[in-house]
Amino acid sequence: MTLSTLKWSLERKWVTAAFCLALLLMVLVNFFSYQNATQLIASQVQVKQTNEILTALTSISETLTDIETRRWRYFLLGEQTELDSYDQAVQRLTIKLEQLRQPLADTPTQEQRLNTLESLIQQRRNLFEQSTELYRKPRSLLASDHPLVIQTNQNQTQIRQIITELQTSEEQILQNQIEKFQTNSQARMAIENLGTILAFVWLLGIYVLLYRQMFQRQQLEQAQQKLAQEKELSELKLQFFSMVSHEFRTPLSVITGSSQLLKEKLRNLVEPDKLKNLLQIQASAKLMTQLLHDILTLARADAGKLExxxxxxxxxxxxxxxxxxxxxxxxxxxxxxxxxxxxxxxxxxxxxxxxxxxxxxxxxxxxxxxxxxxxxxxxxxxxxxxxxxxxxxxxxxxxxxxxxxxxxxxxxxxxxxxxxxxxxxxxxxxxxxxxxxxxxxxxxxxxxxxxxxxxxxxxxxxxxxxxxx
Incomplete structure (x- = not known):
């Protein structure tokens, strides 16, 4: 494996790893987003349930107030219709208490308070029945310092206290849910934003790396094309110089040989100074031959044919x-x-x-x-x-x-x-x-x-x- 092939292989591995990491980040972002949405839905359900409990407690308080009003109107006016309305209100109160039991089943403290509230309401009904029996007797028996009246007032105070505790506890639960949801939501939103930014950075890095690879590949292709052109040009130069060397070598050899023969024949017939032209011919022919040899050697070296x-x-x-x-x-x-x-x-x-x-x-x-x-x-x-x-x-x-x-x-x-x-x-x-x-x-x-x-x-x-x- 060549160095360039190994380099491309490593870059492909880096691109694949970066792409997988970007996909992993996107999956994590989607996972946290899904969890955030799920938590939001669960929090909304809890808030809705808590609001329903608070609404039910308010309705119970109103029903108790209505029952108390019916009781006193019955005592003051003595109308049987008020007593019937009182019985109907008591039935509605019983239904509301039963409806409230299921939402409070997952909170033992609230469930215990609800049981206490039911006991107090049952006690109040018993007190009302006793009061009703006393109502038919002389009014002096219902004086404010009568034990039954005192007990009724205590019962009413306890009922209001229990309802207040139930409401306060539910409001605290609602506040805790809201704060928890806000904290979790902020954390998840921060993680989502960070994950989105990281995924964007990784995708941008992949794009830059792919663009760099494409640019390097284009440069490599251009270099290979240029190298091929240079090689082709070197081949043409080699062919040209080989042809020139071959065509010139024969006449130069003839010139050199002929001048040498003339020099040998005229050596004893002509003075040495007059043979200067023959020596120049030989020197020029040898120079031309050496020049052709050098050019051919360089051309062969450039073409990669010289080994x-x-x-x-x-x-x-x-x-x-x-x-x-x-x-x-x-x-x-x-x-x-x-x-x-x-x-x-x-x-x-x-x-x-x-x-x-x-x-x-x-x-x-x-x-x-x-x-x-x-x-x-x-x-x-x-x-x-x-x-x-x-x-x-x-x-x-x-x-x-x-x-x-x-x-x-x-x-x-x-x-x-x-x-x-x-x-x-x-x-x-x-x-x-x-x-x-x-x-x-x-x-x-x-x-x-x-x-x-x-x-x-x-x-x-x-x-x-x-x-x-």
Missing amino acids: CQPELLEMQFFCLNLIEDIQLFSEQPRTIKFEKYGTSTYAYLDEKLLYSILSNLLSNALKYSSPTSPVYLTLICEPDTVTFQVKDEGIGIPTEEQALIFEPFRRGRNARSIMGSGLGMAVVKRCLDLHQGELSVDSEVGVGTTFTVKLTQPQKKGLFNQSAR
Whole structure:
């Protein structure tokens, strides 16, 4: 699994987790909202029941007052209709007390008070019957200090006290219910609001994450499309430069060979100064050939067609052959001093890439130094690292331009008067990158330049060296 695939997979998991969490928050919000609604309905039922109890108690008080009024009117007026109305009021009172019993059944204290109220009302009925019996006797028997009258007054006071206690208790219950409902309602509303805000934030986060994924995917698709276009362009460039190199290589070889033959035939017939034009032809042909080779190498590297295929090389033999080739194609004899150090003889390297690296470095060293000054090639072959040093005593490279010389067609300002394409160091950099090597530059203007190339060897190189021996 690639890094980009793993990244997309992690982001999908985050989106799924965030979406599930948002759904969970919405479910919790709906749950609390349902509980709040259920509690509201239950509270409304309780409030309604309490109000009905208070209304029933008020009705009982009114009925008791009506009974008392009927009793006194009967005593004062002596009408039988008042006694009948009294009996009817007592029956209504009994029904109301029975209706009140069920709502108060879940409150033991109130139920006990209701039982006490029923007992007092029954006692009052008994007192009324006794009073009625006394009514038919002389009125002196119903004096205010009569025990029956005193007992009746006490009974009336107790009834009013019980009814007051019932009403006060129900009002307190109603107040507690309202306060509890308000507290629960506020808490649930706070939870609902918080849950709604969190769900909104999570959904917004999911939207942002999805939008970011979409934006990144669009960028990735654009990058892939651009990469495909660049790859296609690199393929076209490679095809074009391959065709140009192939078409130009034959005539350049003919020019080089023909000029060499003319030089050999005319060497004894013409003075050396008059052979200068032939030497210029050979130099220009070689320069054109090298230029085509460098351009083709860069095009192959850009198209990804340039590969590193290491093989076992005898390093001293390789370096001596390279020096011989460089000297052979030089316009005039040049001195290249070679030294070898290290404990290894063989190295595991790509011969073509290494040849491009060292030939460009040596060619530049010869080109940008005096014809009389030597160029030094040093090989340090160790089991783990192969190091090459190319040193000259030439014009040097300005410090501020040393990092730019590896770009195509970039040359130092002090080298513009010398013929060159500016592609050699770019080729060196591309070949060295394929070999995963390191390159360092130590240069001083007017003193010279030293290029150091380090190539790491595989861990099992010792086996190859041993087998080669």
